[in-house]
Amino acid sequence: MKVLHLISGGDTGGAKTHIINLCSKLKNLVDLKIICFMYGPFYEEVKNASIDIDVIPQRSRFDLSVVDRLYNLIEEQGYDIIHCHGARANFIGMFLKRKLKDKPFITTIHSDFDLDFQDVFYKRIIFSYLNKISLKRFDYFISVGSGLISKIKSLGVNEKRIFLLYNGFDFDKQISFEEKDSFLSKYMDKSVYQSKTIVGNLSRLYKVKGLDVFIKAANLVVKDNPDVIFLIGGSGPQKEFLQNMINEFKLNDRVFLLGNIKNPYDFFNAIDINVISSYSETFPYSILEATALEKCCVSSKVGSVPDLIEDGENGFLFEVGDYKELARKIETLLNSRELITAFGKRLSQKAKEKFSADTMAKMQFDIYKKIMKKR
Incomplete structure (x- = not known):
């Protein structure tokens, strides 16, 4: 099974931690790759975790030239599932899905999408609106915890298209800290x-x-x-x-x-x-x-x-x-x-x-198998 994960690359919160913890374990279960749209700390951290990642740079959030490049990559490499994380990836995923109607598109909902851009007025008005339009185009949804399931259903999503996945942590990794x-x-x-x-x-x-x-x-x-x-x-x-x-x-x-x-x-x-x-x-x-x-x-x-x-x-x-x-x-x-x-x-x-990362990765793998079986 080949899975392509799409994420902004500028993430600093829970979505960043989730995808690193998930993919560090999931890479042992599926053939996966991460594509982000900017260089920065996220890219470096993923590389250091020995996870396959590349950057397809965007000139701006509305630069859709990345869609054709992603389409060519998916066709050449034969990815089975496209899995998006966050508003920017969702927006790109919406346009990519039009060109790849036979591929299942999944998005993980990491937070309340009505509150994601609360602190910046224009982002709250524009990006929240665009994100909700994008979300409605996806085939399947993963709710990080049970608290967001009702929020996803409010978009008009049938509950059968929603899967529950808890955040997980790699308790086996070496932790270093300053005295x-x-x-x-x-x-x-x-x-x-x-x-x-x-x-x-x-x-x-x-x-x-x-x-x-x-x-x-x-x-x-x-x-x-x-x-x-x-x-x-x-x-x-x-x-x-x-x-x-x-x-x-x-x-x-x-x-x-x-x-x-x-x-x-x-x-x-x-x-x-x-x-x-x-x-x-x-x-x-x-x-x-x-x-x-x-x-x-x-x-x-x-x-x-x-x-x-x-x-x-x-x-x-x-x-x-x-x-x-x-x-x-x-x-x-x-x-x-x-x-x-x-x-x-x-x-x-x-x-x-x-709530271990191993448990999370196994749950995610089971979700992929269920989705592929449905297809």
Whole structure:
């Protein structure tokens, strides 16, 4: 079976991590290749993972000359399935499908497509609209977690054309990280974090990530807990807004924006409690990355997160946007170091059992076989 994956190449979030983790295992089950449309960190990371990848550069998002080049490649190499990831690949896939009517076209939905471009007005108006038009042309859909199935059905898609696939993590790979003191000393004096419990949130600085919820919760927690600090790792368009919130609450010595974090494990190694405060998610990779280091997690009840986190058993969940509930659950953990450790171990154990990259690749392979059988 030969499968061609199409993805923008400029991806930095969960879609990037998903396709690398998936294809690093899937390449042992199918003959696969990735095509992206720009050079950059994604391309280099995929190459370093020994996954077959090439670039067909686009001059702009609307440069459709790549369609003919892809068509020729698919015909020459005899690919059986074309599998797209993300809005740009979906848009190109829509035009490519017109020329390859006998090939099944699949798209993986990594996030709520109505929220993907929320932070930039013109992108929200234009790209979200074009993406939804493109999505309606696909034959099959893969939902990353159960939380997006109803969203896909809202496009008028029959449920029989939707397949469920959970994000998976390669727990066998070697993880490297900087020592805690070395990492944190880049951002603050040792006296700021020494003997403190550290609560962290690693995500892109976008509205959908709910970092305003995180800061509001921090504002409540610090009032009665002098031995805790809060770290936000990531970059994005909300940086100024979030810094203004921190200033307004007078939290400059308790809440810190660290900026872009190149190695997520540096961040997770340094913190004690991992928080996901998003308004919408599918299944955030940051939970799985943190569980590799046995970090406990408090998350908003979004997407398929409840399939991993059982509230009160191996972590805590809170209702979307409820910063008061988030604050209460952080305080519960601050009052019990034993609970932080126990939750971290239990969560890591469940993640390794049910959310491994090997399991994800096998599920994806089974989906391909079902689709080929239907054809």
